[in-house]
Amino acid sequence: MHSLSVELGIDVPMSDGTRLATDVIRPAGGGPVPAVVVRTPYNRCTPASRGLQVDALGLAEAGYAVVIQDVRGRFASGGDFEPFVNEEADGVDTVEWAAVQPWCNGRVGMAGISYLGFCQLATAVRRPEPLQAIVPGLTPCDVRDGWIQPNGEANHGFNLAWMLGVLLPADPRMADPAGALAAWARPGETAAGGSAVDRLIAASPLAGAWLEWNRPDPYADAESVPVRDSIAGVTIPALVVAGWFDVFQPSTFELAVALAGSVLVAGPWGHGGLPLARDAGARDHGATAAFDLGGAQRTFLDRHLRDAGTSAAKATVFVTGANRWESLPAWPGRTSRLALFPAAGGRLREAAEEATVAVGLDAGDPTPSVGGRVFPWAPDLVPGPFDQSARDARGDVLTFTSEPLPTAVTAAGPVTLTVATDAERPEGMVFATLSDMGPDAAVWNVADGGAAVTGPSTRVELGQAAHQFGAGHRVRLTLSFGAFPRYRWQPVGGQRQISLGSGTRLEVGIW
Template structure:
């Protein structure tokens, strides 16, 4: 380690003259070395970065490491404008990094979340020196997990992310006026600390008042509604054919972007590219073995990977194949490594989704049961009242919010005791039942207003009767005909779990999950101006003509 050389704040000039700065780590010796590059807006020396890319460990493995502050953040010049410049700045930075003293001309990129997306944007810009990318826990379509989900606003991430990005922006804005800076920072922190205590509930949700108060660039939902074409600046979906590179993608079953990770993988495979996929039981920021209320076993930890070794070493090995000097090591077509919850085992596959999965319907019944058999006669529809001012509270899931809201599988007792949550449960299973793949709910439902939301959640009920969430989803209905039943499909994304013999499968149906998703005020007014709510009367149908159900991808035993 004493031989590793570090240069701080090395300047790189972008095409418009803006200077971005990076820390550069060089191994012992004279090189040349392949370059591992990451570009992030959170500070290039942030403590959590080591869990994604430990630059010293990478340098010991023979990589030159370049960690750059994105435009308008920390040591880099320019205006902070989320997403807008990442494609062009990514191109310019890759070319600059490949030409650094000691570099061998080949660049790979690595990083998570925002700096998973900066890799995709750089790859789409096609710098010739970029040879491979390894995006972790990042999206494909920003309107499927980043900005919205099923048409509802991802308020849970949008509000804290925007406010947490504020201190650096305010210090740049008021750096010459300490008094103003101090007051603005105090006000910002108060809003951030107050989100869980009521701040999330400010209206209108589509033009969030806290962002207006502090004049901050928000995550992108609001701008993308005003400027639809601008959304392309962080959209990967539909553009995978433009990326002719091998990819190593990492996700977690309780990560807010898990479906985006899976979609990126499948799209790259369809495009004929080498693609590797690893999905653990993890959340967005936790790759250890205890997620939510569940201990998945030490083998689930990314430091062990079921005794395969560290995930970071797997990534380094892969980069040695793709950007290293050994031309004899050609990347293969990629691998798939999935963690199957319930039995808590890693399993190697060759594909995603699994072609051997068989879709099975489990029907919601009037007596609260969940059965493979559909209703043979008309059953009375279920009713509940949805009050946006008393929404169902977010309790676990694939989320990224303030620390008051834990991700992962959590006890659902308090949720399921509410009168505005319908619960449907199977009999105890007589044998293990594996569900691996994409889950959806088909609801025949009616509301008495012009707009509402439908939320469905899949749960595992253990032998002691404790119900824990597995996966969920939402769909926003913007043009309902009051009182008229209609079919609504709720995408619950994907999972891999074995429901053990003696356990029961449960489905919750309701109309809110707040503040993860913004509340539908049931009026049909646009989210950027709606401030008045009405109570909605909801009906779920289950009869031969309207068989509400959940569709599970079951792996034959």
């Protein structure tokens, strides 16, 4: 164990002269060591930044220099914050600054989850020579369709909650931070929209910049915001951490595939903050589901910044339902694809049957979202598995349920749904949930997703899953035409219909 040197509030210059507030926690004396850079928009001085995003003291005591920085325009750093656009250049400047300090041996890693994960990717695409390992977690491959508009439908609840509850209250240009927090405290009312929210947004330069998510093609001309092709060219070793109930989950798995030098860890976690615990939503997945993020970061950084330790499994995933870990040579490993077809009478079968089903929509009563892959905005949005029985009983949803399974079946890999939607009304959205219905009739969501309807056939990506359906359990598919406030309230009444048969099918991988 090392005695430590702590330097607070260092003004690190960027290439354009802007100075970013930075803390360095490192061993005192003993020669140069590897550095770990953590760049955050959430205040570098908080216990979460120093103890949960990374174990800064533990890393420093183990012989690392930990560099924690407020990104441009946030808290004590200079400049103006605009989501995503400055992290590429500022990340490279910071990594290169750290590498040439007398306390650094020239080898640098980065770590952190969510936006901090994006900061790593934005830096890595420029391939700064000192950067030799990254540990991004719960973050997308491309923010355009992995964060802002997945499947072509704006991530409405998350985009609003992040702006009102996280970004605006700490922005120095915000004239009414209390108003932002007050709007954030009323999720259902705020997500429905209205003049008060519109005025609040109009008065904030940051909100105006963030409203990129409301445009048809967000960040289309922002060359400094990495696209998936540039991510795919990154060969820096990466430990990618994904959560089954995380708002970015499908894109995080895409990231693990795109990064050639990556290993993947996936568990039953949502975007509800750190630590990555055993419980999510209304379920406790057991003691082994809790994940020592700091320990995993250190082991990975030791391997690539100190050439210590042995290689890890390419993919390590937690199987919900069975509550066990599996190590695999690749994700999802050897699987067979199973197609299930919704049929009349609410059945879910392995053979297609032609039929048409419809539901009535109430313009004044939007179909709610319950749990799943959401950003926390309590009480309306809480990530994780919840009993879907009450939602499934509504008149504006369709449910299709299999016969009881004679033996346990484990679904693994991507879950997709193709829906033959109303050709005469190619509008709105489709939302789908794959659930596990137990012998007690409780219905627990496993995977879900929504997609904009743009034509007669709509493909819905429900994300990835590793879930064991036990013997005697049933597989359920639930379809709706909204999920508020996760997605926008679409105040449209009347009927919506889908055509059953070969054109409407659920596909899952089976181990």
